[in-house]
Amino acid sequence: MTNYLLLLCTLSALTLTAQQTHTAFTPADEVWTDTDGNHINAHGGGILLDGDTYYWFGEHKVAGSGGNKAMVGVGVYSSTDLYNWKNEGIALKMLEDTSSMLQVGSVVERPKVIYNDSSGKYVMWFHHELKGQGYKAALVGTATADRVTGPYTYHTSVRINPGVHPRNLPHWRLRALGVLLDQAEEEKLGHKELGEIGAFSLRDHERGQMSRDMTLFKDDDGTAYHITSSEENQTLLVSRLSDDYLTLTDEYYRVLPGERNEAPAIFKQDGRYYMISSGLTGWAPNPARSAVADSLFGPWTDLGNPVRGSEEETETTFHSQSTYILPVAGQPDAFIFLADRWKPKNPIDGAYIWLPLEFEEGKPVLRWRDRWDLGVFAGGVGE
Ligand code: GAL
Numbered sequence: 001m002t003n004y005l006l007l008l009c010t011l012s013a014l015t016l017t018a019q020q021t022h023t024a025f026t027p028a029d030e031v032w033t034d035t036d037g038n039h040i041n042a043h044g045g046g047i048l049l050d051g052d053t054y055y056w057f058g059e060h061k062v063a064g065s066g067g068n069k070a071m072v073g074v075g076v077y078s079s080t081d082l083y084n085w086k087n088e089g090i091a092l093k094m095l096e097d098t099s100s101m102l103q104v105g106s107v108v109e110r111p112k113v114i115y116n117d118s119s120g121k122y123v124m125w126f127h128h129e130l131k132g133q134g135y136k137a138a139l140v141g142t143a144t145a146d147r148v149t150g151p152y153t154y155h156t157s158v159r160i161n162p163g164v165h166p167r168n169l170p171h172w173r174l175r176a177l178g179v180l181l182d183q184a185e186e187e188k189l190g191h192k193e194l195g196e197i198g199a200f201s202l203r204d205h206e207r208g209q210m211s212r213d214m215t216l217f218k219d220d221d222g223t224a225y226h227i228t229s230s231e232e233n234q235t236l237l238v239s240r241l242s243d244d245y246l247t248l249t250d251e252y253y254r255v256l257p258g259e260r261n262e263a264p265a266i267f268k269q270d271g272r273y274y275m276i277s278s279g280l281t282g283w284a285p286n287p288a289r290s291a292v293a294d295s296l297f298g299p300w301t302d303l304g305n306p307v308r309g310s311e312e313e314t315e316t317t318f319h320s321q322s323t324y325i326l327p328v329a330g331q332p333d334a335f336i337f338l339a340d341r342w343k344p345k346n347p348i349d350g351a352y353i354w355l356p357l358e359f360e361e362g363k364p365v366l367r368w369r370d371r372w373d374l375g376v377f378a379g380g381v382g383e
Pocket of ligand 1: 110281
């Protein structure tokens with residue numbers, strides 16, 4: 001064989017390896033290749049089913065320790081079988097314009113997209129931090145597109161609900177508590193206690209509430225909600241979106257005050273809402289939590305750590321943090337738990353932990369599987 005032929009054979013063999021077809025989820029593999037053979041780059045992601053195609057939106061990371069900054073934008077992948085994902089490019093691009101809040105080098109995390117049936121628009125919400133300001137801005141950004149894969153047009157980034165009191169914490173109650181917000185009081189009480197009583201809610205009343213880790217939930221009747229880690233990450237806020245999904249209405253509630261939840265992921269089963277979330281340890285994993293409610297606005301009942309496994313698995317949620325819970329189309333009780341295994345030293349290497357959600361005694365439960373496929377749902381995963 002000539003050298004040329006040999007090269008051709010090697011190249012096609014390489015291409016074949018790279019373009020392997022997946023027939024299962026393999027959380028044990030640190031790399032999940034897309035249809036081009038590259039590790040999928042869509043962290044802190046969420047999934048939208050549009051027609052018979054799933055679209056996975058997520059943070060596009062870059063190599064190196066600075067790779068958690070948004071240098072490129074929000075990536076999008078498509079799939080019809082959930083195992084094989086095609087790179088559809090960058091849905092929302094970071095802007096070179098240094099006068100824009102969305103400039104390259106700011107922080108864009110946990111993007112979620114829902115479709116508005118009335119306007120025909122795809123609406124993206126994401127956690128947004130301004131360039132050079134760490135995590136102190138605590139904003140939520142919005143963008144819309146006419147096509148699911150984009151390009152998405154950036155609208156704005158804001159603090160939420162300025163000048164509006166949460167429905168379950170009227171102003172008079174705060175006043176009655178006699179909350180003092182000076183530095184001394186803050187130090188005496190500590191963040192958790194201040195979170196419980198609503199002190200940060202009052203502090204941020206005029207400017208608007210903080211919004212960091214967030215998700216969206218579109219209910220069966222088309223009403224959509226924004227669920228976010230607020231009040232110095234001590235309390236979740238659940239707000240109803242306007243009919244066009246572009247803004248929040250003034251209907252919002254404080255949820256699990258002082259419980260310090262991040263990474264909220266929501267699903268609905270048999271008319272009840274379930275949430276899996278994490279505690280607050282930055283990129284390091286911690287034990288997951290779960291809760292159930294009859295309304296997204298609460299009250300929420302704690303269901304404990306959903307992980308069943310070794311001590312290490314229970315303490316670290318399989319070394320991952322929740323990002324989304326995906327209902328499998330056409331299978332009423334089939335849900336997939338999506339989580340990120342962050343790699344802060346080289347964020348682009350972050351891995352994806354997808355596991356089937358099981359139910360035991362009315363509680364969502366997660367067990368490790370090296371490899372699994374959608375067939376597990378046919379056998380039933382719990383009651
Ligand atoms: C995590 C959060 C991530 C990211 C990180 C930054 O707790 O879930 O989305 O914000 O902190 O340290």
